[in-house]
Amino acid sequence: MTAEFGQISLILALVLALILATVPLIGAHRGNVRLMRLAPSLAVGHFVFAAFAYAALSWAFLQHDFSVTYVALHSNLLLPWPYRLSAVWGGHEGSLLLWILMLAGWMLAVVIFSRTLPRAFVTRVLAVMGMVSIGFLLFTLLTSNPFDRLLPGPPDGQDLNPLLQDPGMIFHPPLLYMGYVGFAVAFGFAIAGLLGGKVEREWVRWSRPWTLVAWSFLTAGITLGSWWAYYELGWGGWWFWDPVENASFIPWLIGTALIHSQAVTEKRGAFPAWTILLAIAAFSMSLLGTFLVRSGVLTSVHAFANDPERGLFILAFMGVVTGGALLLYALRAPRIMAGEGFGWMSRESMLLLNNVFFTVSAAMVLLGTLYPLIVDFMGWGQVSVGPPYFGAMFVLLMTPVVLLVPLGPFTRWKTDDGRRVLRALVSSAVVAIIAGMLVAWWLDAWSLRAVSGWIGGLWLIMGSFSYWRRHRRRGVIGLPRHQIGMILAHGGIGIFVIGVAMVESTTLERDLRIAPGETVEVSGLRFALEEVVPVKGPNWIAEEARFTVYRGDRIVDRLTPQKRRYHRSGQIMTQVALRPGLTRDLYIAMGEPLGDDGAWSMRIHVKPFVRWIWGGAFLLAFAGLISASDRRYWQTRRAERSASIPTESPAESVPT
Amino acid sequence: MIRMLVPLLVFVGLLVLLIVGLQSAEQRKEIASPLIGKPLPALELPGLHSPEIVRTSEELKGQPWVLNVWGSWCWACRAEHPFIERLGREAGVPLIGFNWKDERGDALTWLDRFGDAWTWHMVDFEGRSAIDLGVYGAPETFLIDHEGIIRHKHIGPIDATSFADLMRRIVELRTEART
Numbered sequence: 001m002t003a004e005f006g007q008i009s010l011i012l013a014l015v016l017a018l019i020l021a022t023v024p025l026i027g028a029h030r031g032n033v034r035l036m037r038l039a040p041s042l043a044v045g046h047f048v049f050a051a052f053a054y055a056a057l058s059w060a061f062l063q064h065d066f067s068v069t070y071v072a073l074h075s076n077l078l079l080p081w082p083y084r085l086s087a088v089w090g091g092h093e094g095s096l097l098l099w100i101l102m103l104a105g106w107m108l109a110v111v112i113f114s115r116t117l118p119r120a121f122v123t124r125v126l127a128v129m130g131m132v133s134i135g136f137l138l139f140t141l142l143t144s145n146p147f148d149r150l151l152p153g154p155p156d157g158q159d160l161n162p163l164l165q166d167p168g169m170i171f172h173p174p175l176l177y178m179g180y181v182g183f184a185v186a187f188g189f190a191i192a193g194l195l196g197g198k199v200e201r202e203w204v205r206w207s208r209p210w211t212l213v214a215w216s217f218l219t220a221g222i223t224l225g226s227w228w229a230y231y232e233l234g235w236g237g238w239w240f241w242d243p244v245e246n247a248s249f250i251p252w253l254i255g256t257a258l259i260h261s262q263a264v265t266e267k268r269g270a271f272p273a274w275t276i277l278l279a280i281a282a283f284s285m286s287l288l289g290t291f292l293v294r295s296g297v298l299t300s301v302h303a304f305a306n307d308p309e310r311g312l313f314i315l316a317f318m319g320v321v322t323g324g325a326l327l328l329y330a331l332r333a334p335r336i337m338a339g340e341g342f343g344w345m346s347r348e349s350m351l352l353l354n355n356v357f358f359t360v361s362a363a364m365v366l367l368g369t370l371y372p373l374i375v376d377f378m379g380w381g382q383v384s385v386g387p388p389y390f391g392a393m394f395v396l397l398m399t400p401v402v403l404l405v406p407l408g409p410f411t412r413w414k415t416d417d418g419r420r421v422l423r424a425l426v427s428s429a430v431v432a433i434i435a436g437m438l439v440a441w442w443l444d445a446w447s448l449r450a451v452s453g454w455i456g457g458l459w460l461i462m463g464s465f466s467y468w469r470r471h472r473r474r475g476v477i478g479l480p481r482h483q484i485g486m487i488l489a490h491g492g493i494g495i496f497v498i499g500v501a502m503v504e505s506t507t508l509e510r511d512l513r514i515a516p517g518e519t520v521e522v523s524g525l526r527f528a529l530e531e532v533v534p535v536k537g538p539n540w541i542a543e544e545a546r547f548t549v550y551r552g553d554r555i556v557d558r559l560t561p562q563k564r565r566y567h568r569s570g571q572i573m574t575q576v577a578l579r580p581g582l583t584r585d586l587y588i589a590m591g592e593p594l595g596d597d598g599a600w601s602m603r604i605h606v607k608p609f610v611r612w613i614w615g616g617a618f619l620l621a622f623a624g625l626i627s628a629s630d631r632r633y634w635q636t637r638r639a640e641r642s643a644s645i646p647t648e649s650p651a652e653s654v655p656t
Numbered sequence: 657m658i659r660m661l662v663p664l665l666v667f668v669g670l671l672v673l674l675i676v677g678l679q680s681a682e683q684r685k686e687i688a689s690p691l692i693g694k695p696l697p698a699l700e701l702p703g704l705h706s707p708e709i710v711r712t713s714e715e716l717k718g719q720p721w722v723l724n725v726w727g728s729w730c731w732a733c734r735a736e737h738p739f740i741e742r743l744g745r746e747a748g749v750p751l752i753g754f755n756w757k758d759e760r761g762d763a764l765t766w767l768d769r770f771g772d773a774w775t776w777h778m779v780d781f782e783g784r785s786a787i788d789l790g791v792y793g794a795p796e797t798f799l800i801d802h803e804g805i806i807r808h809k810h811i812g813p814i815d816a817t818s819f820a821d822l823m824r825r826i827v828e829l830r831t832e833a834r835t
Contacts, residue, residue: 237729237762240729241729242729242730277663284667291674312675312678315671315674315675315678319671322667323671326667329663329664330661330663330664333660334660370673370674370677373673373677374673509765511764511768574769574770592771601768603765603769
C-alpha cells in the first residue's frame, strides 16, 4: 500500500502547488492580505506531501517491495541498505522525486527565512516556485511515475549499476540537484520583481544569499562528481567534457556570472536588467541540463533511460517557464530603473568583464555540447565535438579571468585610476612570478604549463590575500563575511589552477607486467607486489593485489587494488587503489592476469597536486556559504521591513 | 522594447533546434545511416596496441564482422561494455574496435581497466575516417557482411534489447555467408 500512499501524496502536492500558483498571486495583485497569507501554509503543506511521497518510495526500497517497478529495476536482495536508500535517486523517476522534494524544501526555506520581506513579494516568489513545481509534478505523474506497479512482483530485483554503488555517488546527485533547484529561488525572486513591476536594489540584495547557497551546492556537486569520476571511472582523468558534465557546468558558469552581477546591481544599481536576465538564464540552463540528460537528444548521454516523450515534455515545460519569463522580461524590463553610470576603470566594469567572460564561456560550452545537433540540423553531416575544442577555448577564455580577478576587489566603484590599482598589487605580482618559478623549478616541473599555472595560481592567492591585508580593520579577521567569502573563493581558484596545471603537465603513468615478489620504481618510489589473493564482499568476489610502497628503505604506504566481479550482473569492475596526498596521489589499477606465474598487468600512476583541483573547488563552495551567512543580508532586511511595513508584526507571517 | 525581445528570440531559436534535434534523434536511431546497403569505405588505419601495424578492412573480407566505435572518454561506451564482452564471447565473428578521437595511453588504460573484448582495434585519433563512416557519436556499432556491405548500424550504447537484435542479425549474416 505504501506505493499508493506515495502516489496520492504526489497528487495532493500537485493540488496544493496549483492553488499556491494562482490564489495567493491574485491576492498579491489585488493587495488582498487574506489571500496572500495562504501562501506560506500552502508551501509548507506542499513540502509535507512531497516528503511523504519521497519517504514512501524509500520505504519500498528498504522493504524490498519488488512489486514496484522502479524498485525492481534498481535494487535487489543483496544490496546493502545505504545503497538501497541512495538507489531511490539511482534512476530517472526517483531522481525526479528527489528534485521535487528539494524544490519543496527550498520553498520551505523561503517561508522560514523570508519572514521579514514584504508580504506581496514573498507571495509572488512562492507562487512562481509553485508554478515550477507544478511542471515537475505533472512530469513525474504523467510520464515517469516511480510508483507504477509490476504485478506480480518478481522474487528479486536487478542490480543497481555498480558504478553507482559508491559513497561519492550517493552524495553527488543530491548536491547537484540542490544547486539546480536552488537557482529556482533566484529565478522566483527575479520573476516576482518583474511581476511586482518594481525592480529595485532591495530584492537583488534579498536574492543574493539564496543565489550564493545554490551556487555553493552546485559547486560542491560538480566537484564531487569530478572526484568520483577520477577514482571510480579509473583512468585518472578529472573532467571529460561529457554532455552530462557540461549540462551541470553551464548553469554553474551562468551562476558565477549572476553572483557577480548581483553585487553590482545591489551596490550601485548598474545593469539591473542584465542581472534579471542572468537569474532567468541560470535556472533555464538547469532545466536544459535536465532535458539533455533525460531526453536522449545527444547520443553519448546515457545516464537515464532515454525517452523522447519525456524529452518533449521537458522541452514544452522549458518553453513555458523560460519563454514566459523572457516575455515578461521584454514587457517589464524597459521600466526597470536606469543604472547609474560608471567609468571604464571601475569596479563595475571589472565585474562586467567577469560577466562577459563567464557568459561567453557558458555559451561556448553550450555551443560545443549542442554542436552535433546544429551540424545535423544544417545538413552538414554528423560530427561530435571532443575535449580538444573545450580545452583550447577554455584556456583562452579563462586566462584573462585569472589575470584580472585580483584586480577586481581593489578597484573602486564608479571610477578609479588604473595606476593606483596596479600599484597596490605590484608586490603580489612580483612575489607570484618569482615564487611561482622557484616552486616549479624545485618540483622539477619546468614546463610552460606548470610554470604559468604556479604563477597564475600564486597571483590569485597572493592578490586575494593582499586585499585582506590592506582592508582589514580591527580584530582577528577584521572583514565582513561576504568579503572573507570573496577572498577565500578567489584564493580557491588559485589552488584549483595550480592543481590543474600540475596534473596536466607532470603526471607520471607506467603500465607494466609485475609478478608477486617483484618490485618497480616510479618517480623515486619503489612499488613491491607482495601477493595476489582472492577476497569476498557482500555481493561480489575479487582478486586483490597487495602492494607495499617504499621510499628508500622506509615504508611509505600499502595499497590493495582489486578486480571485482559482481554476482548478479557478472559485471567486472576494477577497484582502484588510491592513496591521496597533499602533493601527489598514488594510483594502482589492476589490468589482466598474464601467464601462469601469477603475473598481472598493472597501471601505476603518480599524480602530483591532483587534490588541489578538488580542494580549490570545495573551498569555492565553502566560500559561497561563508558569504551567504553575512549578517549584512539579514540585518538590513529587518531594518527595511520595520521601516516599510510597520503595521504587521513578524509573528503574523509565521506559518503554523 | 525590441532590444528586450532579443533574449526571447534567441531562446526560441534554441527551442526550435532542440525540438528538431529531438525529432531527428528518433530518426537517427531508425534510419541510422545512408550507408546501409552500401560497401564499407576502405579503412586503413594504425592498430591500437602496436601503431606500426596498419589495420585494413580488407583483411576481414569473406566473413561477416562487427565494427564498434568507442573511446575512453565516452561514458556510454563504459555502459555498453558488458554487452561488448558478450558480443566478443558469443557472436563468433570478428569484433573490431574503432578507437575514435582518443589518445593511445587513455585507450590502453581503459582496456586494462574494463577488459579488452575486441578482436583487435584500429585507431582514428583525428576522426578523419570516422567522417567517411558517418559516425555521429560514440558508441556506434556496424554490422558488415562477408562481401563488405554495411548491413546494420546501431547508434548509442547497446542494451539488452539491442544486444538480442544484434545477435539475431549476426546469426543471419553468418548463415548468409555460408550459403
